[in-house]
Amino acid sequence: MSANDANNMEISMEKTLIVAQLRRLNIDDLPAVLEIERRSFHEPWSEESYRHELSTNPIARYWGVFIEEQLVGFAGYWLILDEGHISNVAVHPDHRGKGLSKLLMAAVISECRLAEGRRMTLEVRESNTTAQTLYIKFGFSVAGQRPGYYSDNNETALIMWADITDMDVQQLLH
Numbered sequence: 584m585s586a587n588d589a590n591n592m593e594i595s596m597e598k599t600l601i602v603a604q605l606r607r608l609n610i611d612d613l614p615a616v617l618e619i620e621r622r623s624f625h626e627p628w629s630e631e632s633y634r635h636e637l638s639t640n641p642i643a644r645y646w647g648v649f650i651e652e653q654l655v656g657f658a659g660y661w662l663i664l665d666e667g668h669i670s671n672v673a674v675h676p677d678h679r680g681k682g683l684s685k686l687l688m689a690a691v692i693s694e695c696r697l698a699e700g701r702r703m704t705l706e707v708r709e710s711n712t713t714a715q716t717l718y719i720k721f722g723f724s725v726a727g728q729r730p731g732y733y734s735d736n737n738e739t740a741l742i743m744w745a746d747i748t749d750m751d752v753q754q755l756l757h
């Protein structure tokens with residue numbers, strides 16, 4: 584993996600034949616983000632929330648993965664002191680199972696480390712074993728629970744943490 588500049592990254596995944604680009608998202612990406620969000624979550628975040636995330640929230644950093652210049656997935660986190668709080672990871676349903684969320688996780692973890700982040704955390708639904716498998720692959724483990732955290736079905740959130748200081752992100756992609 585190499586960082587071309589603060590906003591672009593090249594990550595190689597030799598095992599796939601997909602050519603995908605990663606870059607930091609901005610307010611121009613809002614419509615495509617909302618479409619993926621809507622297709623990915625029962626309770627999607629509002630347009631206003633993402634407008635704030637992509638334009639005015641000073642601690643928010645969002646990365647997108649593109650195929651043929653089309654946004655097909657995104658991941659974001661908030662950098663708070665030396666901690667990265669992952670807010671969302673989503674891949675368009677038509678592009679799942681191609682390793683794209685691994686590229687996104689690699690991007691946010693790499694950037695967080697460059698910004699001197701040492702640990703990352705996230706919340707995930709207890710029933711979302713697909714996402715949990717992804718996070719475990721990237722060194723996250725369950726450190727606690729928030730019962731009834733999700734208001735739509737009263738589901739428990741698992742709180743996961745990872746120490747990213749010595750993580751070999753490129754190795755984790757394979």
Ligand SMILES: CC(C)(COP(=O)(O)OP(=O)(O)OC[C@H]1O[C@@H](n2cnc3c(N)ncnc32)[C@H](O)[C@@H]1OP(=O)(O)O)[C@@H](O)C(=O)NCCC(=O)NCCS
Nearest residue numbers: 623672673674679680681682683684685707713714716717
């Ligand atoms: C979770 C999500 C982001 C995964 O995206 P993806 O691009 O399809 O995932 P990848 O192809 O990169 O797979 C990454 C890893 O996730 C796991 N995984 C992916 N699909 C899986 C499935 N159907 N069943 C079990 N594990 C799965 C595997 O461990 C996989 O690694 P591997 O290919 O080395 O075995 C995607 O399913 C999604 O957008 N879901 C809806 C939104 C969501 O739940 N986001 C997480 C909120 S906390």
